[in-house]
Amino acid sequence: MCAPPAPEGSSTPTSSTPTPAAAAAPPGRVVLDAHDIARALSRISHEILERNKGADDLVLLGIPSRGVPLAHRIAERIAAVEGEAVPVGSLDITMYRDDLRMKPARALLPTEIPAGGVDGKTVVLVDDVLFSGRTIRAALDALGDIGRPRAVRLAVLVDRGHRELPIRADFVGKNLPTSLVERVRVTLAGIDDEDAVTIHGPAVPEVTE
Amino acid sequence: MNRHLLSAGDLTRDDAELILRTAAELRSLADRPIKKLPALRGRTVVNLFFEDSTRTRISFEAAAKRLSADVINFSAKGSSLSKGESLKDTALTLEAMGADAVVIRHGASGAPYRLAHSGWVHSSVVNAGDGTHEHPTQALLDAFTLWRHLGVGGGLDGRRIAIVGDVLHSRVARSNALLLRTLGAEVTLVAPPTLFPVGVDTWPVETSYDLDAVLPKADAVMMLRVQRERMNGGFFPTAREYSRRYGLDGRRMATLQDHTIVMHPGPMVRGMEITADVADSNRSVIVEQVTNGVAVRMAVLYLLLGGATPGSSAGGDE
Known part of the structure; x- marks a missing residue:
């Protein structure tokens, strides 16, 4: 009975890009295919384990919508390596966004905190694209209202640069230098048709009002 | 919106x-x-x-x-x-x-x-x-409660909701009738003839005077308070007769389907439209409504x- 996540410009935390019109978008350049994504996630999983010296006290929190399946995939890989399941959840940041007042009220996405909570744990936030850093700022605020983790780390599939806040990722699938007019689109099987990361050039000239 | x-x-x-x-x-x-x-x-x-x-x-x-x-x-x-x-x-x-x-x-x-x-x-x-x-937010919270109990997987389409009691003075009944219809449920209003408002035939609902006939088919029963502060007498002979014909007691509750829930927007008058054993039974979701x-x-x-x-x-x- 949970909300079906409204399709949203997950890779664009700020107002610069409109919601991608999936059907109308021109075919972009594929930067990562399904195999690349799988390899990147495997590497991230190992890096998380290495940094944490094992899977103890780890909690993975995906940021909806596409951070959540990524968090589950990382958890599967960690379980395969370490043999123990890592708690996975999701953290909706809608109400903590700094641009909440600039658009009509958005639908909320699911927040599910694993039963053990986050107090004293090492929380790894998982998102698809790191861009301005504003989403992560909001996520840190949201997390602070839920508990007090011992440490918070950030894992992203793609870091496209153009930070607007002093935030960096601990684990990065791929650094992707982009121009501000380009759009990065992450599709994941389960939500979308297939696994891919694509870059779309400056699309049809947007009519800015 | x-x-x-x-x-x-x-x-x-x-x-x-x-x-x-x-x-x-x-x-x-x-x-x-x-x-x-x-x-x-x-x-x-x-x-x-x-x-x-x-x-x-x-x-x-x-x-x-x-x-x-x-x-x-x-x-x-x-x-x-x-x-x-x-x-x-x-x-x-x-x-x-x-x-x-x-x-x-x-x-x-x-x-x-x-x-x-x-x-x-x-x-x-x-x-x-x-x-x-x-009273639209009351209708929304009632719909939300119904949705949590009956709507698992498919919304309220085709669910039968009985709203029983003082429909005439009830803003809750009107809002619920409109909203539940929008959400696909089938609403039946049950009340004595004197407590139906004029024009109820234009509402998107069915009406009945016979509670016992409606209860076995209902997926949820919503009891309404008799709003005596808005009445100046003459709607029914005595309180006792009202509860006998339109109150929900243990005997009537026994005729409900197993999954049927009992609701009340509050404040309730125990002994009038609902008896204490029904209000405190495990079918009752009255506290959850709050x-x-x-x-x-x-x-x-x-x-x-x-x-x-x-x-x-x-x-x-x-």
């Missing part, structure tokens, strides 16, 4: 489902250590209550506070209203104070509509019960006030 919530009939199915889904997410907030979200920081919500109310006012107050809004409570007693101030002058005062939303309960049907459309205030208006007209009320009102306030106010901000200036 509209800028105001005046009638349950104004909600499209999409609007109503958005509110219910949002409420479902917000309900989990009650389990967190910090029961607060920052979405309405710096916004002011005025609770303007011209009629007595306990749970609705407290529920709206809790909802607004959990969203970090500033709440101003304003009740008719102890305010200038008791000195004869008009609704218009009260409204102008609120406007001058910069209220972003006005939650209004009023004894006169249509008062919220007047407030919203008169041009007196620019805030969003939420109807918290007007006369014998409507909990759900806060989540639903949070969803309404968030969706009305959380985003950009139409016309006020151009947006995008970072």
